[in-house]
Amino acid sequence: MPPRNQTFLQACRGERPARTPIWLMRQAGRYMPEYRAIRAKVSFTELCRSPDLCAEVTLQPVDYLGVDAAILFSDILVVFDALGIDVRFEPSPVIATPVRTAADVNALQWGDPHTELSYVYNAVRACKRALADRVPLIGFCGAPFTTLSYLVEGQTSREFEHIKGMIFSAPAVFAGLMENMTTLLCEYLRGQVLAGVDALQVFDSWAGALAPADYREHVLPHLARLVDFTRNLGVPLILFVRGNANLLALAAELPAEVIGVDWSIDMDQAVAITGPNRVVQGNLDPMLLLGPAALVERKAREVVAAARHAKAHIFNLGHGISRHTDPALARHLVEVVHSA
C-alpha cells in the first residue's frame, strides 16, 4: 500500500503538494524524552540491532511531531559490520583499528551486506509494519567518502589529515578503497529498498573536508556511480553533500531527485545554484531551535519563501537536530511549515 500521506513523495517527484512536507534530520534522537527512555535500557549499538526498538524510535517523531516522513533509525557506520570492523560509540564513533596504509587496505574483508546487515533490513520491515502506511519511510547510508573518512581517521576528525594524506600521497590506494566502498553501499541501499523503504538519502556529511577541485577529482566519480545505481531501484534519492556551499554545484551535477542543502548557505542562493528544475531539501539552522518561537517562525517562513523558486521543496533542518532542542518547539516548527 502506498503511504496515505503522499506529500513527501510528491515533492520528491517535483510536484508541489498542497502543503510543504517536512521531516527533520536526526528526528528520532536524544532531544525526545521517549527516545531517552529507551536508551536508558539499551546501548546505541543494541538499539540499532533491535528491529522492534528501531521501529519504536523511528515512529516517535512521526507520532509526536507530525512530520511527513519517517527515517529509519540507524547509523551510517553500521555498514562496517559488513567488513567485520568494530565501531564503538563513546558517544562519538571510534574505530580501534583505523585503515591507513596500503597493507591495511589490502587486509580488508569485504563481506556481503545482505547477510551481515540483515538486521537493518529487518528493522526496515518492522518500521514499515509499525507505520502501517501512514507516512513514507526513508532509508539511508553515508556517502563513500564520509564512510571512509571514519574508517581512515578512526574517529570524528577536524582536519581529516589521515584521509587527505592518503588521497594526496596514495591516490590509487584511496581510489581502490572508494571503489569497493561504493560497491558495498550500492548493495546496501538495494537491500534497504528490497526491504521496503520508500526513498533514500545519502549523507556526504564530511564532504567539506575537501576543496572543490579535489572533491571533483577524487570523490565525485564514485558518488556519481552510487547515484546512478540508485536510479534503477525505483525510489527517489536525496543527496546531501554537507559542509561547503561550493560543493552544492557539484552535487547538483548528479541526477539525484532531491538536493539536500545544509544551513551554511542562504536558501535563495542555494536555489540560484540548483536551478528552477530541481527539488531541494532544507535548510533551517538547527541551532535556531535554541531560540524563541517567534524567531523560528520568521526564519522558517524565509526558507519556505526562498524555496518557492525551486521546482519543489521538502522542508528540513540544514543538519541534525540538536539534543538541546525543546521537542515542543520542534513540533511547533512542523505546524509553522505546514501552514506557511
Add this chain to the structure above:
Amino acid sequence: MPPRNQTFLQACRGERPARTPIWLMRQAGRYMPEYRAIRAKVSFTELCRSPDLCAEVTLQPVDYLGVDAAILFSDILVVFDALGIDVRFEPSPVIATPVRTAADVNALQWGDPHTELSYVYNAVRACKRALADRVPLIGFCGAPFTTLSYLVEGQTSREFEHIKGMIFSAPAVFAGLMENMTTLLCEYLRGQVLAGVDALQVFDSWAGALAPADYREHVLPHLARLVDFTRNLGVPLILFVRGNANLLALAAELPAEVIGVDWSIDMDQAVAITGPNRVVQGNLDPMLLLGPAALVERKAREVVAAARHAKAHIFNLGHGISRHTDPALARHLVEVVHSA
C-alpha cells in the same frame, strides 16, 4: 628602518612585486624540529609569555623556509589575560569557566590590554630587534566572534551550540559582549602597532559556524568597526574569515587591504568574488603538503595562476600548516612560489 624585503608590504598595497611573496599560517610550529626543541623546555603558555623565546621561534621559519614575512608567535586566546580568565592548552584550549549567561557576562572584568598584555608588546619588540629589518612582522588577533566562541563554548567546538544559543535566544547579551570584545581587540591591535608590527591579520577562524544571514546580522557590524579602527593605525590589515566560502563576499565588503582566502574555495572562484581591485592571500590546502613534491608544485602554480586576476597576491596556505608536514617540503613550496 623599513624591512629590506618589501615584497609582502608591496603586495599589501596592491602592487605586484617581482616575485609573489609567501608566508605560511602557523609557520612557527610543531612541524619544525627547532620549535619542538624549545617546546621540550617550556610550555606553550610560558613560550607565549617569554619575549626572547617568542622572537626565537618567530624567526625559525624566516631562517629555514625563506618566507617573506614573519608572524608574531602568540595565540589568539592570550587576550583573555586582559579579562583575568585562565586558558589551559591541553593542547586544545580549555576555559574552565565559560561565559554563557547574562550574569556570567555581567561579571566579566574588562581590563586594559596595554598593561595586562604588555608581554605581547615586549615580544613584538624582541621580534623586531631579532629580525633586524630583514622581513616585515605581522601582528594578529582573533576576530570578536572567534574569540568569544572560545569564551562561551569553553573549548574548541564542533556545533557551537552555546554561542549560537546565546545569539538566537539572548541577542542583546551577545551584542553587548561583542561590543566590549571589539573595543578590547581594537586597543590590543593598536598596542601591537605601537610596539612595531608592520601589518596585522585578524582571524575569524570560526566564522563558518554561522549561516551568512546570521553572520551579517550579528557579527559583521562589529567586525566592520574593528576593520575601520585599524585603518587609522597606519599598517595594512589582512582579514581572514574562514570556514564558509559564502562569507567571503561579506568579508570583501569590509575595507581591509587584503582578503584572506581559505582552502575551501578554488582561488579562481575566490578572485571572481573579491574582484580585480582586491588583494588576496591564500590558499593552498595545507594537507597537500602531506603529498609528493610534484603535486605541491602543480597545485601551488595553479593558485598563483588563478590569483593573477586579483590586484595582487600574497601566497599562503588556506589554513595553518599541519604538524605532520616535512619542513623540507614547506621550504620547497617557498622556492616554487618564488619562481612561479
